[in-house]
Amino acid sequence: MTAALAASAAAPGAPLGAPLTLDRITKRYGNLAAVREVSLDVAGGEFLTLLGPSGSGKTTTLMIVAGFVDADGGEVLVGGRPVSAVPPHKRGLGVVFQHYALFPHMTVGGNVAFPLELRGVRGTEARRKVSDVLDLVRLSGLDGRYPRQLSGGQQQRVALARALVFGPPVLLMDEPLGALDRQLRAEMQLEIKAIQKRLGITVVYVTHDQGEALTMSDRIAVMRDGRIEQAGSPADLYERPTTPFVAAFLGECNFLDGRVVDADGRRTIVEIAHGFRLDAGTSAAPPGAQVVAAIRPEKLWFVDHEATKAGSTSAVDGTIEQVVYVGDLTRYQVRVAALGALLHVERQNRGGVRALARGDRIRLAWDPADVRVLPPEPPK
Amino acid sequence: MTRRRRQYLLLLLPGVLYLLVFFVYPMAGMLWRSVSSPSGVTLRFYGRLLREPVYFKVFVTSFEIALEVTLLTLVLAYPLAYFLARLQPRVTNVLLVMVVLPFFTSTLVRTYAWMVLLGTQGLVNQALVGLRVPGAPVRLLYNRTGVLIGMSYVLLPYMILTLYSVMRGIDRGLLQAAASVGAGPLRAFWRVFLPLSLPGVAAGSLLTFILGLGFFITPALMGGARDTMIAVIIEQQVEQLLDWQFASTLSTVLLAVTAVAFVVYDRVVGMERLFEARR
Numbered sequence: 083m084t085a086a087l088a089a090s091a092a093a094p095g096a097p098l099g100a101p102l103t104l105d106r107i108t109k110r111y112g113n114l115a116a117v118r119e120v121s122l123d124v125a126g127g128e129f130l131t132l133l134g135p136s137g138s139g140k141t142t143t144l145m146i147v148a149g150f151v152d153a154d155g156g157e158v159l160v161g162g163r164p165v166s167a168v169p170p171h172k173r174g175l176g177v178v179f180q181h182y183a184l185f186p187h188m189t190v191g192g193n194v195a196f197p198l199e200l201r202g203v204r205g206t207e208a209r210r211k212v213s214d215v216l217d218l219v220r221l222s223g224l225d226g227r228y229p230r231q232l233s234g235g236q237q238q239r240v241a242l243a244r245a246l247v248f249g250p251p252v253l254l255m256d257e258p259l260g261a262l263d264r265q266l267r268a269e270m271q272l273e274i275k276a277i278q279k280r281l282g283i284t285v286v287y288v289t290h291d292q293g294e295a296l297t298m299s300d301r302i303a304v305m306r307d308g309r310i311e312q313a314g315s316p317a318d319l320y321e322r323p324t325t326p327f328v329a330a331f332l333g334e335c336n337f338l339d340g341r342v343v344d345a346d347g348r349r350t351i352v353e354i355a356h357g358f359r360l361d362a363g364t365s366a367a368p369p370g371a372q373v374v375a376a377i378r379p380e381k382l383w384f385v386d387h388e389a390t391k392a393g394s395t396s397a398v399d400g401t402i403e404q405v406v407y408v409g410d411l412t413r414y415q416v417r418v419a420a421l422g423a424l425l426h427v428e429r430q431n432r433g434g435v436r437a438l439a440r441g442d443r444i445r446l447a448w449d450p451a452d453v454r455v456l457p458p459e460p461p462k
Numbered sequence: 463m464t465r466r467r468r469q470y471l472l473l474l475l476p477g478v479l480y481l482l483v484f485f486v487y488p489m490a491g492m493l494w495r496s497v498s499s500p501s502g503v504t505l506r507f508y509g510r511l512l513r514e515p516v517y518f519k520v521f522v523t524s525f526e527i528a529l530e531v532t533l534l535t536l537v538l539a540y541p542l543a544y545f546l547a548r549l550q551p552r553v554t555n556v557l558l559v560m561v562v563l564p565f566f567t568s569t570l571v572r573t574y575a576w577m578v579l580l581g582t583q584g585l586v587n588q589a590l591v592g593l594r595v596p597g598a599p600v601r602l603l604y605n606r607t608g609v610l611i612g613m614s615y616v617l618l619p620y621m622i623l624t625l626y627s628v629m630r631g632i633d634r635g636l637l638q639a640a641a642s643v644g645a646g647p648l649r650a651f652w653r654v655f656l657p658l659s660l661p662g663v664a665a666g667s668l669l670t671f672i673l674g675l676g677f678f679i680t681p682a683l684m685g686g687a688r689d690t691m692i693a694v695i696i697e698q699q700v701e702q703l704l705d706w707q708f709a710s711t712l713s714t715v716l717l718a719v720t721a722v723a724f725v726v727y728d729r730v731v732g733m734e735r736l737f738e739a740r741r
Contacts, residue, residue: 150638171641171650183639187657196653197643244643 099127099284100161100251102147107156109142109308116142118308119156124286124301126161126251129278131287133295133331134305140288141256143305147286148254149173160252176245176253176283180260182237184229190216190240191225197248215247218277235266242274252284259294271297292332296320304328326456329376336382336425338375339458342367350455356422361396365455374456379413379428381452384438385445397447400425402438407431414438416446496710507711517695517712521719524691527606527681528674531613532667535621538614539666540659543625547632558626561619569616573683576612577603580684608684613677620673621666628662672723676716692716 102124109117117139124130132140145151147158149170157164165173185193191212198208216222219239229237238258245253258274259267275298278285289295295302296316303313304327312319312328323329326337340360344351350365352375360375367373385397403424404415414427427446429435438444497503511517546554546561564572579585580602590598602608632655640650678693685691692712699709 148638148642150641169641169646170638171644171646174644175642177639177642179635179639179642181633181635183633183635185636185639185654187654196640196645200644200649244639248643 098249098251098282101126101159102252102284102286103159103162104143104147105157105159107143107146107153107158109139109146109151109153115308117146117153120305120308120310121156122303122310122313124284126284127282129275129285129287129298129300131289131295131299131302132305133289133292133302134311135290135331138305139308140290140305142308144254144256144286144288147252148175148177174248174250176248176250178238178241178245178253178255178258180257182229182241182258184237184240184244186229188228189225190221190227190229190232193229193240194225194243194247197244201248211247215243218246218280219243220273234262235270238262238270242277246277246281246283250283252286253278255285255287257289258287259289259291267294268297274298296332302332304331323376323454324456326374326376326459329378329454329456334379334426334428335376336379336423338421338423340373340375342369342371342373342455345369349450352453352455354421354423356420358398358420360421360453361450362453362455363451367455367457372458374458376454376456377448377452379426382425382427382446382448384427384429385447396450397445399443399445402440402442402444405438405440412438416444418446492710492713495707496714498707507708510708511711511715520690520692520695521715523689524675524693527609527613527689527691528671528677530606530610531617531674532621532670534610534614535618535670536663536667539618539621539625540663543622543629543662546622546626547629558623561622564616564619569679572616573612573680576608576615577684580608580611603684604686606685606689608686609681609689612680612684613674616677616680617670617673621670624666624669625659625662628665629659632658668723668726672720675720675723 102122104120104122107117107120108115120139120143122130132143134140142151146153149165149168153166157166159165160173160175185196188196194212194215195208198204198211203211212225213222216225219242221236221239221243224232224236229240232240238261241258255274259270262270271294287295287298299316301313301315302319304311304319306327312324314322319328320332323332323335326335329335329337338352338354338360340352340354342350342365343353343359345365345367348364350362350367352360352362352373354360354375362375365373398418398420400416400418402414403417406413409431411428411430414429416425416427418425425446496507497505499506546557549557577584581587582599582601582603584602586602587599590600602611636654636658637650640654641647645653676693677691678697681689681691682694682697685694693716696709696712696716699705699712
């Protein structure tokens with residue numbers, strides 16, 4: 083049934099998902115530049131997420147692709163074809179809106195059949211396609227209900243079914259899970275991902291939830307102030323952020339301001355305030371450059387006081403100032419006098435680990451390769 | 463009932479008293495007068511209503527005019543309300559004030575103003591004659607045309623406001639959703655906006671119809687002999703023929719007809735909730 087849906091949507095042999103290209107898209111509202119020269123290549127069948135805080139331009143970018151917002155400059159190409167001059171109803175893209183935008187005067191079946199009706203698909207064929215796609219989103223048998231009779235999660239599925247039923251080459255999703263509770267969100271994330279893989283459709287997904295982006299995406303583009311700050315795979319962005327903004331937006335991070343004193347291409351020495359010299363990973367920053375050294379809380383670990391002098395690890399002494407137990411792990415705040423900083427440390431609550439308490443004096447270690455050397459944030 | 467509840471109910475007292483004295487009591491008197499005679503209870507006035515076809519005809523005329531006015535205002539108001547609902551709220555507010563502005567003047571004054579405009583020597587006809595329009599001057603007054611122009615003008619704001627309030631509640635995102643699945647502007651309007659605005663059309667039409675049915679000033683001043691509406695006849699019975707009992711009978715029937723229309727209105731407005739767009 084699902085195969086039938088995929089087959090009916092795509093030309094035989096052709097991949098279902100079309101590539102999408104944004105070429106220097108720009109949008110201004112008065113003096114405010116909402117989107118600035120955004121360029122992006124999305125491969126056919128790729129799941130790309132635009133991630134960013136509110137006001138970063140991610141929804142505007144998506145609406146430009148959908149055709150609901152006219153760009154001031156640049157071009158959008160779907161399957162290699164420029165679409166700037168094409169009105170939204172002729173672009174043939176699937177869109178799932180933030181608040182679903184289901185037609186309240188139509189049943190679930192009516193909502194899902196509407197795109198088919200507009201394409202002249204009627205009768206048995208239309209009924210088969212509607213029931214196929216409702217199977218796909220696991221809403222079989224609810225055709226006769228009205229949207230208001232459905233839960234938020236079910237409405238979300240109807241919106242997805244309506245956007246998929248006509249076999250669009252690209253699916254645009256604008257914070258589709260924003261209105262759902264946490265557990266349902268997690269469930270829907272995996273389900274949407276599974277459907278996307280099964281259909282091979284190209285997805286551009288907008289969210290401000292970093293966990294959602296990491297879970298679902300093949301690639302994430304982090305947006306900030308109308309620009310793409312960094313784009314890459316979830317692991318790329320998390321492990322190798324290129325700016326403090328990206329490091330802080332995806333997960334937690336410790337930042338230490340400093341200056342490069344030595345760099346040999348394999349490792350970098352950063353002098354932190356108080357004269358402490360920190361071993362860090364590779365960096366293109368030349369000696370003398372102002373930088374930010376970044377290390378994630380889970381890359382720091384506690385070691386016995388006397389041990390660890392040798393090898394590739396670095397270590398400092400500190401005092402535990404705060405302990406927050408969150409179930410699977412514990413978060414510590416450790417005052418490190420040598421760095422003049424309060425470091426966040428995360429530790430899994432495995433069996434056999436000694437619990438640490440406030441006021442305990444400990445030693446913190448890390449692998450210099452896990453310390454990222456980032457350019458300082460531009461002053462606001 | 464708790465003491466607090468009783469105290470709140472006390473707030474209703476002035477209004478209830480007012481209605482009892484000035485509305486319910488006279489209404490009861492009217493109902494009673496329509497079925498009473500010196501020799502006791504009688505249905506003779508209702509019998510007369512059925513026997514003399516002229517009254518039936520007046521009711522039919524009233525219905526016709528109310529219906530025509532309703533359709534006319536609907537056609538005029540729908541595009542305007544659509545336009546208002548699409549504008550920025552700040553601009554809309556200014557325009558809405560302009561829509562209700564006529565309410566600040568009395569209907570009588572406005573009707574006389576129309577008579578000045580529409581008379582054979584009136585502004586409109588002078589313009590038509592000046593432009594050498596064939597057939598000018600046209601009779602725009604003391605006939606059905608005059609009644610329709612005058613009544614539509616007075617009732618238009620009710621229709622606009624009712625339509626506007628429903629249209630403003632329609633989620634614009636639904637039109638984007640319609641476009642996203644392939645509906646052009648016309649199809650999106652026809653299949654999404656129009657059906658969702660129907661509760662407003664129904665409510666506005668019934669409101670206009672009910673108000674139009676009992677209209678007095680405009681048909682009395684701007685209509686001809688053949689456009690006599692029921693309220694005009696009632697006034698004649700009271701003022702000229704001094705037949706209060708038959709006037710009461712006519713009023714009771716008008717009241718009953720209006721009440722039926724109100725029940726329908728309530729049903730339809732109740733349906734509005736059924737169609738309410740979820741956000």
